[in-house]
Amino acid sequence: MRVTVKLYATLSDYLPAGSKNNRLEVEVAEGVTVNAVLASFLLPPKLTHLVLLNGVFIPPEARATTSVAEGNIIAVWPPIAGG
C-alpha cells in the first residue's frame, strides 16, 4: 500500500534529492507502524519531534504501535514554534 510522508523544516534534508513540496509517496507493507515507515528516512530521533498522522498528533510512545493505512499522511517536524 502507499502512504505519503511529509518532512518539514530542517527534516526536508532527509528526503531524496529532487523531492517536491516536502513530500514523498512510499510503498509500505500492510499494517506497518508509524515508526516503521519513518525508519527508512534515518531521521535523528531528537529531530523527530512533532509527528502527525492525518493531522492528528501521535505521541512518541504510541509511534511504535500505531499502524498506518492506505493513503495515510505522516507529517513530521523538528522542534519548532510560532506565534
Added chain:
Amino acid sequence: MGWNRKVLRVNLTAGTCTPEPLNMEWANDYLGSRGLASKYLVSEIDPKVDPLSPENKMIMATGPLTGTMASTGGRYTVVTKGALTNAIACSNSGGFFGAEMKFAGWDMIIFEGKSPKPVYLFVENDKAELRDAAHLWGKTCWETEATIKSSHQDPQIRVSSIGGAGENLALFACIVNDLHRAAGRSGVGAVMGSKNLKAVALRGTQGVSGIKDFPAFMAAANAGKKVLADNAVTGQGLPKYGTQVLMNVINEMGALPTRNHRDVQFEDAGKISAEAMHEKRPTDGKAHLVTNAACFGCTIACGRISKIDETHFSVKNSPKYWGASGGLEYEAAWALGAANGVGDLEALQYANLLCNEHGMDPISFGATVGAAMELHDLGILTKEQIGVDAVFGSAEALCKLVEMTAHGEGFGKELGQGSARLCAKYGRPDLSMSVKSQEFPAYDGRGIQGIGLAYATSNRGACHLRGYTIASEVLGIPVKTDPLVTEGKPELVKAFQDATGVFDSAGICVFTSFAWTLADVQPQLQAACEGDWSMDKLNLVGERIWNMERQFNLAAGMTAKDDDLPPRLKTEPAKTGPAKGKVSGVEQMIPEYYKVRGWTPEGVPEQGTLSRLGL
C-alpha cells in the same frame, strides 16, 4: 530596582511635558509595562470614554527587565482604550524603542489630551519637548523615522510613529518602531492619530542602573539565556524558520482558517510557508528569506528579513521596496494569504511591507479583506463598489486594496474600519470573524478548541497572544493537550492568560515561554527588583492584571455576550481534516471558564475573587 521610578506626563492639549515619580505601590502590585500602565489607565480615564476623544489617554510603558541584560528585554507596550475594540488595549512591540526609553531614564510616558496641531515628542534623557510635526504629517512611518534622525543629526534616535493609517483614523492602525516592529493590535495607532501625535523620538545615554543585586541578576540572566540556547525550539527552530514554520503544521491539523473561515485547510499553504521562504525563486534564483533578526537583547532572533522578487507585478516599478525588510511572520502571512485564499508569497510580502510602511495591523487588515471578499462572493458588494475585482485568491486585489487602505482612498476607507463595522454596514455582521470587533489570528477555534476560548475571553478582543494555548494544544509545551477536546481547556486558558500577564509586564518577549516557565523569569525579577517577587506573588500579579482588565471592560459596557465567537465557528462544521464535522465548543467552555476564574455566571468577578486579588 529595575524601574527608573520616573514617569513622563505629556499633556498634548497644553503642550507640557512634566516628570513625576512612578507610583511604587502600584509597581509592587502590577510589576510594570502591561500591568502597571493598565493600572494607571484604569485609574485615570472613564471606561466609557470615546477612544478617539481627547479624554482617552495613551501610555507607552516599559517593564523592569526592559533595557537590561535579560534575554528579549527590549519590549514595550502601548496601553489605551482601543479604537477598534472599545475595550482595554495593550499592544506589545519589540525592536529597540523600549530599551531606549529606559536608557533615557523613563519607565513610561503618559499622553493625555489632544494637540491642536500635529506634533512629535522628542526626548533626550531628561529633556523632553513637543515639536512641530507639520512637515511629518502625511509621511510614512519609514519617512518619518528617517526625517527625524536626519533633522536631529543622530542615527541612534529610536522612533515610534504612525503612518497614513493612523492619521486617517483607520481603526486597525498600529504604531511602528524601528521600521518593522509594531504595537500592532486594537487600533492603538488610531488613538495616537486622534491626538495629533505623529511620532515619539527617543535618545537615551544613561544605560540601566539600579539593578538591585547585580551579580545575582547577571547569574540569573545568564542561566535564562542558557535555557533558551539549549532548548531546541528557542535555540534552533525559531531562529532558523521563524514563526512562519507553523503554516504547514496548522494546515495539516485542519485549523488554518481559509477564505474568511469558510475552509480550515488552504491548498496553497505550502507556497506561503517558511519552507517556501527558504526556496530559491525561479525568477532570480534567490530565496525570499535573507536572514533572521533579533530585537534588543534577544538571544532567540525569530525575526525574518526578506527581499521581495523585483520582477513581481506589485513592485516591478517601485525600486524602493527592493531592499531587505521585515517579514513574513506567520500571522501576517496567514492573514494576508490563507484568510483571502491568496497563495502568492511575493504579493503577501508586498502587502506586509505596506502595512509596516503606513502603519497598519496586517492581521486585522488581511482578515478584513477576507470579509470583503466574501461579501463580494455573495454578491453583496460589487466590483464597482470595491474598485477592484476582489475575488478570493486574487493577489492583484490584495495589492490594490492594501494601497487603497494605506492611503484612505475609496473603498479603502471602509476597509479601514475593520471587518465588524464593514460587515454590519452591509447587513451581514455574522461574516466578521472577530471578537469584540477585533479580527481572529491564524488558528481556527473548531480544530483547536482551547484557542477559541482564548479568543472569546481575551480582554483586548480576539488575540492569540493573551493566552497562547497553541503551545500546549499543538506543540506540547509545557504538556501536550488534545486540540479537539474542550475538557480541561478553561483551566488551560486561564493558566496561559495569567502567566502571560507576567511575561508582558516584566518587559520580556512572550516567545521566551516556549522554553521558560515563570520559574525561569522569577529569579531574574527577584534579582532586578526590590521587594518580594516569589512565584506565589507572580501568579497573583498575573491573575490580578487579568481581572483588572476585565473590570475595565465591564465598566466600559461589555457583558458576557461579548465573550463569544461568530456563528460560523459554532454552527458551520469544519469541512476537512481531523476536525471535520466539528464546531467550536465555546458555549460549553464559557460557564466552566467563569467558574475557574471565580466569576459569576454572568462573567463578573465575585467579591471574594476581587478581595483575594486586592482589587
